[in-house]
Amino acid sequence: MTARVLVTGGAGYIGSHAVLALLDAGIAPVVLDDLSTGLREAVPPGVPFVQGSTGDAALLAGLFRRHRVSAVLHFAASLVVPESVARPLDYWRNNVANTLVLAQACVEAGVRRLVFSSTAAVYGSPPSPLVDEDAPCAPINPYGASKLAAERALADAAAAHGLSVVALRYFNVAGADPAGRAGQRRPGATHLIKVACEAALGKRPAVEVFGTDYPTPDGTGVRDYIHVTDLARAHVEALRHLMMGGGPLTLNCGYGRGHSVLEVLRAVERASGRPVPAHFAPRRPGDPPALIARADRAREALGWRPAFDDLDRIVASALTWEGREAATQQRQLLQA
Numbered sequence: 001m002t003a004r005v006l007v008t009g010g011a012g013y014i015g016s017h018a019v020l021a022l023l024d025a026g027i028a029p030v031v032l033d034d035l036s037t038g039l040r041e042a043v044p045p046g047v048p049f050v051q052g053s054t055g056d057a058a059l060l061a062g063l064f065r066r067h068r069v070s071a072v073l074h075f076a077a078s079l080v081v082p083e084s085v086a087r088p089l090d091y092w093r094n095n096v097a098n099t100l101v102l103a104q105a106c107v108e109a110g111v112r113r114l115v116f117s118s119t120a121a122v123y124g125s126p127p128s129p130l131v132d133e134d135a136p137c138a139p140i141n142p143y144g145a146s147k148l149a150a151e152r153a154l155a156d157a158a159a160a161h162g163l164s165v166v167a168l169r170y171f172n173v174a175g176a177d178p179a180g181r182a183g184q185r186r187p188g189a190t191h192l193i194k195v196a197c198e199a200a201l202g203k204r205p206a207v208e209v210f211g212t213d214y215p216t217p218d219g220t221g222v223r224d225y226i227h228v229t230d231l232a233r234a235h236v237e238a239l240r241h242l243m244m245g246g247g248p249l250t251l252n253c254g255y256g257r258g259h260s261v262l263e264v265l266r267a268v269e270r271a272s273g274r275p276v277p278a279h280f281a282p283r284r285p286g287d288p289p290a291l292i293a294r295a296d297r298a299r300e301a302l303g304w305r306p307a308f309d310d311l312d313r314i315v316a317s318a319l320t321w322e323g324r325e326a327a328t329q330q331r332q333l334l335q336a
């Protein structure tokens, strides 16, 4: 029987793109997802799917055995910042406690390789916008704090139990599979590029620009947007690193370039050929003014070469996906 790579959260946005990247690289995945925010139809036909939680030790033990799991890509998590402020214990349970159960299951099953989805939110609001992996970690919300705690627990487990862990700290993930096989499906999106595409297509009335008085060139927040397909490929490279006996790593995943909110809105207007209605609103609590990755280490350590390092391409792929979703929803409404 084929050995498989377990993708936790593989029915979610980034996990479903990682499943495609694994398949494209000839690596066999198995998906574990509790469908709390993911969708069953995001898992391609033919990929084994198990519905359940990373916090279920018995289920994990059986899954590891049945599918001869050789490595884990661990995406499953809770990740909405304001929700983490309102329900911190749920975030600590899912992002930390359930990660401990998964790590324990790996140790017991002799699975030694794990790639962990971390976040730029571990840096909090740094004094200088450009951060490398050695910048102090000072999360400013329970989401970032829980991800940092999980990173540290995995590093301790790695030292004690011979696990090898690559923690990838994603910056702002956006866009969709260029072949149209996957995209951001989660309803009630809050991420800027998704929200702006929805506004351009008339699916929401307008975009609120949170803060116009930041110390940035046009006064709006600046972020490092990374195409989800480049990020998915970084996971395959991280896996290869571990398969070849490489040691633990913590790596930023971004392009090393920032774009303001207004620049993103202009890009969506260029791609859609339509105006994006926007109005200015106060700063959103907990938002740093600017956050940009120093991203050389991932390139050096993994040989990762991004292919979509361009805001217009990211936005165009997100918009194409959003258009398809709108057409599908309209068809379903007409059939109902």
Ligand SMILES: NC(=O)c1ccc[n+]([C@@H]2O[C@H](COP(=O)([O-])OP(=O)(O)OC[C@H]3O[C@@H](n4cnc5c(N)ncnc54)[C@H](O)[C@@H]3O)[C@@H](O)[C@H]2O)c1
Pocket: 008, 009, 010, 011, 012, 013, 014, 015, 032, 033, 034, 035, 036, 037, 038, 039, 052, 053, 054, 055, 074, 075, 076, 077, 078, 079, 094, 098, 117, 118, 119, 120, 170, 171, 172, 173, 174, 186
């Ligand atoms: N989207 C971003 O911009 C971003 C940025 C930085 C880091 N991340 C990290 O990337 C990962 C994936 O995020 P996403 O944007 O794809 O979110 P998502 O909500 O689309 O995917 C998360 C998936 O995990 C599943 N899940 C949650 N808890 C689970 C559990 N206990 N057991 C099994 N399945 C569970 C959900 O059903 C969902 O399918 C997360 O770990 C997140 O913290 C995301």
Ligand SMILES: O=c1ccn([C@@H]2O[C@H](COP(=O)(O)OP(=O)(O)O[C@H]3O[C@H](CO)[C@H](O)[C@H](O)[C@H]3O)[C@@H](O)[C@H]2O)c(=O)[nH]1
Pocket: 079, 119, 120, 121, 170, 171, 172, 173, 190, 191, 192, 193, 195, 207, 208, 209, 210, 211, 220, 221, 222, 223, 261, 284, 287, 291
């Ligand atoms: O409707 C919106 C949505 C966002 N923004 C602004 O756009 C920028 C990006 O905001 P997002 O909500 O798209 O993303 P965040 O930067 O808040 O957070 C994301 O990126 C972080 C790292 O940079 C973490 O990884 C986190 O998990 C992930 O959600 C911010 O300046 C925000 O204020 C708006 O003006 N209007």
